[in-house]
Amino acid sequence: MTETTITEKKKEKPIKWREMAFEERPVLAAGHRLCAGCAAPLVVKFTMMATEDPSICVSSTGCLEVSTTIYPYTAWQTPWVHCAFENAAAVASGIEAGLKALMRKNKIPKRKTNVIAFSGDGGTYDIGVQALSGALERGHNLTYVCYDNSAYENTGIQRSGATPYGAATTTSPGGKVIPGKPEFPKDIVKIAAAHDVQYVATVNVAYPKDFIKKIRKALASDDASFIHAFSPCPLGWRADSSLTIRIAELAVETCMYPLYEVDCGEYRLTKMIKKENKVPVEEFLKTQGRFRHLFKPKRRDDIINDTQKWVDWKWQQLLRLCGVKEE
Amino acid sequence: MGEIVGMTGDESIAHAVKLCDPDVIAAYPITPQTIMVERLADFVYDGELDSEFIPVESEHSAMSCCYGSSIAGARVFTASASQGIALMFEILFIVSNARLPVVMGVANRALSAPINIHAGLEDQLVCRDTGWISIFCHDCQSAYDTTIMAFKIAEDKEVSLPLMYGIDAFIISHALEGVETLEKREVEDFLPPRDPLYVLDPDDPISVGSLALQDSYYELKYAQEQVMINSMKTIKKVQEEFGELTGRYYNVINTYYAEDADVILVTQGAITGTARTVVDRYRRQGKKLGLAQVHVYRPFPEKELRDALKGAKVAATIDRSITFGAPGPILYSDVKVTTSNGGPIIQGFIAGLGGRDVRIEDIAKVADRAFETAKTGEEPSKISWVGVRGVEF
Ligand SMILES: Cc1ncc(C[n+]2csc(CCOP(=O)(O)OP(=O)(O)O)c2C)c(N)n1
Ligand code: SF4
Ligand SMILES: [Mg+2]
Numbered sequence: 024m025t026e027t028t029i030t031e032k033k034k035e036k037p038i039k040w041r042e043m044a045f046e047e048r049p050v051l052a053a054g055h056r057l058c059a060g061c062a063a064p065l066v067v068k069f070t071m072m073a074t075e076d077p078s079i080c081v082s083s084t085g086c087l088e089v090s091t092t093i094y095p096y097t098a099w100q101t102p103w104v105h106c107a108f109e110n111a112a113a114v115a116s117g118i119e120a121g122l123k124a125l126m127r128k129n130k131i132p133k134r135k136t137n138v139i140a141f142s143g144d145g146g147t148y149d150i151g152v153q154a155l156s157g158a159l160e161r162g163h164n165l166t167y168v169c170y171d172n173s174a175y176e177n178t179g180i181q182r183s184g185a186t187p188y189g190a191a192t193t194t195s196p197g198g199k200v201i202p203g204k205p206e207f208p209k210d211i212v213k214i215a216a217a218h219d220v221q222y223v224a225t226v227n228v229a230y231p232k233d234f235i236k237k238i239r240k241a242l243a244s245d246d247a248s249f250i251h252a253f254s255p256c257p258l259g260w261r262a263d264s265s266l267t268i269r270i271a272e273l274a275v276e277t278c279m280y281p282l283y284e285v286d287c288g289e290y291r292l293t294k295m296i297k298k299e300n301k302v303p304v305e306e307f308l309k310t311q312g313r314f315r316h317l318f319k320p321k322r323r324d325d326i327i328n329d330t331q332k333w334v335d336w337k338w339q340q341l342l343r344l345c346g347v348k349e350e
Numbered sequence: 351m352g353e354i355v356g357m358t359g360d361e362s363i364a365h366a367v368k369l370c371d372p373d374v375i376a377a378y379p380i381t382p383q384t385i386m387v388e389r390l391a392d393f394v395y396d397g398e399l400d401s402e403f404i405p406v407e408s409e410h411s412a413m414s415c416c417y418g419s420s421i422a423g424a425r426v427f428t429a430s431a432s433q434g435i436a437l438m439f440e441i442l443f444i445v446s447n448a449r450l451p452v453v454m455g456v457a458n459r460a461l462s463a464p465i466n467i468h469a470g471l472e473d474q475l476v477c478r479d480t481g482w483i484s485i486f487c488h489d490c491q492s493a494y495d496t497t498i499m500a501f502k503i504a505e506d507k508e509v510s511l512p513l514m515y516g517i518d519a520f521i522i523s524h525a526l527e528g529v530e531t532l533e534k535r536e537v538e539d540f541l542p543p544r545d546p547l548y549v550l551d552p553d554d555p556i557s558v559g560s561l562a563l564q565d566s567y568y569e570l571k572y573a574q575e576q577v578m579i580n581s582m583k584t585i586k587k588v589q590e591e592f593g594e595l596t597g598r599y600y601n602v603i604n605t606y607y608a609e610d611a612d613v614i615l616v617t618q619g620a621i622t623g624t625a626r627t628v629v630d631r632y633r634r635q636g637k638k639l640g641l642a643q644v645h646v647y648r649p650f651p652e653k654e655l656r657d658a659l660k661g662a663k664v665a666a667t668i669d670r671s672i673t674f675g676a677p678g679p680i681l682y683s684d685v686k687v688t689t690s691n692g693g694p695i696i697q698g699f700i701a702g703l704g705g706r707d708v709r710i711e712d713i714a715k716v717a718d719r720a721f722e723t724a725k726t727g728e729e730p731s732k733i734s735w736v737g738v739r740g741v742e743f
Contacts, residue, residue, distance in 0.1 A: 031615065049555070072627060077552030081418070089561045093571075099559035102550035104421055105559030106444050111408065111416035117418020118550075120402035124373035124424055130543070131423065136552065155721060157407030 028286040033243040038228025038232050044070055049100035060257040062271065063087045065228040066170040067141060070250075071101065073238035078137035079122075081115045083146035084108035085179045086256075087170065109150035112158035112167055112185050113142035115140040119163040126309040137242050138165040144185035145175045148211050159218035159247045166241045166248045169211065171258035180259040184209045185278075188333065189326040190313045192259075197316030202323055208335055215249035216285040222248040222260040224293075228255075229271035233282055233293055240286070253280045261312020270310050278338040284343060292343040296347055304331045359522035362490045362529045363429070363455045364389030366497035368399050372453075373424035376404035377413035381467045381525040383457040385428055390488040408630035409457040412502055413438035413445065413452075420450035421558060423546045425501065428452065431519065432459035435473045439480070445512045446481030447574060448558055449547055451504035452512040455497065457521040458486075458619060458670075459703045467704020469518040472671035475647075475680045477514065481574060483581060483649035485515040488604075488622040490527040493517045493646075495598055498532065502541050502588045509581045510547040510708055518620035518670070519705060532596065540595055582649050602651035604643040605658050607633060611640025613720040614694070616685055618644050621701065621708050625668070628642040628713045639717055644681060652688045662694040663724040665718050668736075670702045678733050695729045699738040712736050715743065 050071040057064050064087060071078065080103045082088040088105045091098040106114045119138045125131045144149060147169040155167065174192050175181040182195040188207045191197035195204035216223045221244040226234040234252075241248035253274050257264040274280035274292055278301055282294035304328055308314040317323040342349060357365060364386045367375075375394070377387045381565040392397035402419075406412045411625040412428050420426045430438065438546050445452050460470030474484060483503065487493045496515045499692055515629060517523050532540075548556065584687055592601035594726065604622075615625045622643045632639035640666040642665070644651070656657050659665050669679035677683060682698035689696060716736060725729060735741060 079422075079550050079552070088559075092557050092560040094560040094566050097560060099557050099590075099630060100555060102552055102555045103557045104418075106417050106556075107440060110411060110441065113414030114412035114418040116406075116411070117374065117415035118422045119418075120376070120404050120415065120422035121419030121422030121426075121701050124400070124402040124419075125422065128373065130373070153407060154411050157411055160407070161404065226619040271651070336663060 028289055029240045030286050033240050035066050035236065038235055040166040042233070048072055050059055051091065052098045052100055054072055055084065055098035056093065058258050058264065060267045060314035061086070061227045062254040062256070062267050063170050063172065066252040066254050067147070069231050069234045070139060070168055070238050073235040074137055074242060075135055076135040078139050079118055081105070081118065081138070081140040082274050083111035083142040083151060084177070085143035085146055086172070087141055087143070089177055108146055110154050111140040111142040111146060111151060113154040113166065115165045116158045116161065116163045119165050126279065140165060140167045142167065143176070144169060144171040144173055145183045148209055152214070156218065159215060159220050159249065162220065162246045164245050164247070166238070166250065168250045168252055170252045170254040172254045172259060174256070174259050176256050176259045185211070188213065191316055192313070193331055202316055202326060208331055212249070212251050219288065220248060221246040221287050222284070225251045225253070225280065225282055227253045227271050227275055227280065227282060229268045230282060230294065237284060240284070259270050259313070261315070264311055270307070273302060273310065277304045277307045277334065279304055279307055279334050279336065283341060290341070291343070292345040292347055295347065304334050327340065351427045352533045354530050355527045356526050357490055358385065358526050359490045359493045359517040360385035360457065360524065362494040362599050363497050363517070365531065366494045367427050368393050368540045369532060369534055371399070371425065372401050372427040374402045374404065374419035374426045375428065375509070376406050376419065376426070376427045377430065378406050378409045378412045380400050380431045381436070382459065382519045383429045383431045385523070386455055386457070388676070400499060403478045409434035409437040410441065413441040414674035415684070416452040416582070417441060417445050417448065417450060420445070420452050420722045421550060423446065423544065423549050425505070425544045427454070429455040429457070432461055432473045435477065436461060439477070442477060442480035442482060442512070444559070449510040449577070450512060451510055451544070453504055455506065456514050456516040457523040458516040459517050466589070467519065469620065470670055470703055470705070474516045475671050478533045478648055478680065481578065483509070483511055483513040483585070484647065485513070485646050486618040486644070487515060487517050487522065488619060488643060489522060490525065492529070492600070494529050495592060495596070495716040498537055498541065498587065499588050499592050499600070503581070503585050506546045506584045506588070507537060507547055507551045509584045511577065511581060512652060516619065520552050521620040522706070531595070533707060535737040536595065540591070549603045562732045563661040578649050582651065585646055590729065591605060593705040596732055600645060602646040603656070603658050604645050605742065608642055608662070610638060612638040612663045612664045612724050613717060614640045614642050615713065615717065616642050616665050616681065618642065618647065618668060618681060619669055621670060623710060624710055625713050626718055627710055628705050631714070632717060637721070650688065651686055655685065655688050657692060658689060659693050664697055664720040665689070666697045666699060666714060666720040668699045668701050668713070672674050672700060672703060678719070682733065689708070695723055697723050698733040699712070699736055700733060706737065708736070
């Protein structure tokens with residue numbers, strides 16, 4: 024328990040966008056093999072742009088990992104390790120504990136070192152949720168970033184606990200009887216927040232300033248932090264690769280993937296969408312081939328309306344938690 | 351040299367680990383390993399040991415934490431058994447391929463199902479292909495001593511591999527024995543601080559755990575195997591140095607009256623002690639029985655085993671493990687392959703699964719069988735199960 028929130032503790036440094044863009048930050052070198060339009064490298068880039076101290080990165084098995092480190096090459100310009108699919112949080116815990124012990128025992132020089140884990144939605148919501156929960160509960164000083172592309176993209180677009188309702192994946196196809204994924208996604212952000220860690224937030228590649236501010240807060244916390252990063256996947260979502268940022272904006276404007284933070288237990292909306300500006304979810308769904316079966320050959324109003332109802336319900340829930348009244 | 355202290359197998363491991371001053375301990379409790387972890391927690395919580403104690407939520411995470419801490423350059427210890435080893439199995443291969451010296455104590459327990467908490471070596475034996483150095487101890491003293499040697503072997507730069515060592519569930523883990531202890535200063539002199547093979551340095555970044563495909567995986571595995579084979583040299587060197595320090599000399603194959611024996615019992619773990627008693631009895635009766643304990647199991651001491659078995663007519667392997675539908679259990683198979691170009695007849699026995707008592711009479715029966723085989727010179731066609739109710743031996 025802390026008396027002051029991270030936001031109060033961490034004096035905000037202005038984000039000088041132009042300067043940052045030209046700064047030679049050792050992050051991901053060009054030549055990695057992620058798809059054109061993939062948001063995952065942006066998630067890494069914005070996260071690392073926010074760092075002010077040296078960092079060690081961990082990845083779980085998935086698109087980001089396989090596409091950036093094809094032996095003998097690597098795109099990572101910061102120390103990076105991959106172990107397995109479900110254990111990024113545990114590996115990061117081990118690194119953090121190791122560094123802590125070695126520094127305490129004067130075996131290595133003392134310096135603040137960020138430990139940052141990047142894991143997909145599969146590696147976070149599903150197979151890795153136990154390791155994540157353990158790390159959050161133990162409160163290691165690490166930042167866990169889930170890049171959510173809403174499916175197991177690396178193995179060929181299978182459904183995950185993050186896949187939206189009605190979305191077609193290779194294991195929840197838009198079938199004649201069952202039109203896409205029959206379940207709504209689980210709320211991993213609330214699951215993380217339920218561990219009462221100091222800082223949990225959602226970020227989105229279309230809102231880089233908000234993204235960087237939140238990562239800075241996550242890194243400033245001396246607890247485990249959890250970041251949910253919405254991460255469009257043109258290949259798996261069957262979307263035009265030039266639309267990545269537009270889709271990311273729509274995710275926020277429809278309130279399907281709202282931007283907020285939970286700072287020492289306080290829910291705070293960081294991007295309010297006024298009632299009159301709220302875009303119908305249909306606009307989001309229409310941009311992606313994974314929802315095409317909801318529009319053609321026959322329009323599935325039932326699924327579209329249920330999605331809208333669910334989004335509205337979750338949004339109202341969030342507004343209440345944030346103490347915001349909709350006029 | 352320290353005093354003699356009464357300790358169980360678990361306690362002797364915990365006390366020896368304390369002397370080795372690990373930086374990180376990440377472990378999850380499972381009977382009958384629990385006392386190792388509980389004692390270490392006591393040491394840390396009472397300020398007697400300066401380690402990060404990570405109370406992980408599973409063995410899978412225990413091994414994953416060990417991976418992370420070891421890659422950060424820390425000295426790392428964990429302990430497990432049975433289901434716990436099965437749960438961390440996936441990560442064992444990854445730790446060894448990354449050349450990370452993690453040390454793991456194992457209270458060798460039978461695998462489920464049916465669930466059982468007693469002795470069985472299969473939890474560790476099935477890890478034979480994981481790329482870990484693997485050692486089986488036979489009493490509390492060897493558990494204590496092996497702990498101290500384990501860190502030195504695993505962390506040696508020529509080796510830099512993970513190492514697991516086992517003690518039979520309850521039979522050793524909970525048996526109280528007098529253990530000759532070492533002093534902190536002696537262990538400090540014996541065991542240098544860890545000097546890692548590589549480090550994660552933000553000023554000189556490297557990537558570990560890359561995707562290696564058809565063009566490189568094969569060569570990388572060949573290289574890994576060379577390291578494993580070469581580790582035998584270091585293991586022997588450390589055993590020798592430990593002998594000089596303590597007067598207790600260990601070998602990769604520990605023999606007992608093997609030189610002139612007609613029949614040699616080949617054992618691992620706690621059964622070794624009982625087998626020694628049988629050898630003593632038979633020797634008193636003038637029967638040429640000997641013993642070869644496979645102490646270091648991976649890398650497998652082929653040459654040393656062949657030398658030990660050289661003069662014998664029959665080698666009787668006793669496996670406290672089972673592998674279904676195979677030509678024979680695991681130890682048997684390794685011994686058989688090792689001696690396939692000449693050597694004694696290998697006769698395979700299974701005994702003591704699920705902690706069933708393996709008594710002096712049981713081992714005597716094995717010896718008698720082997721002497722019969724020595725007389726006829728005929729290789730038996732099947733593996734015999736010692737003392738299974740309802741099955742003729
Ligand atoms: C234990 C285990 N089970 C299954 C797999 C196969 N696998 C590798 S990556 C992956 C999906 C990754 O999904 P996610 O975490 O969402 O990352 P993405 O590829 O979508 O970026 C799966 C199922 C594995 N590597 N390990
Ligand atoms: S499949 Fe999707 S997540 Fe994977 S690299 Fe391509 S766009 Fe990115
Ligand atoms: Mg995914």
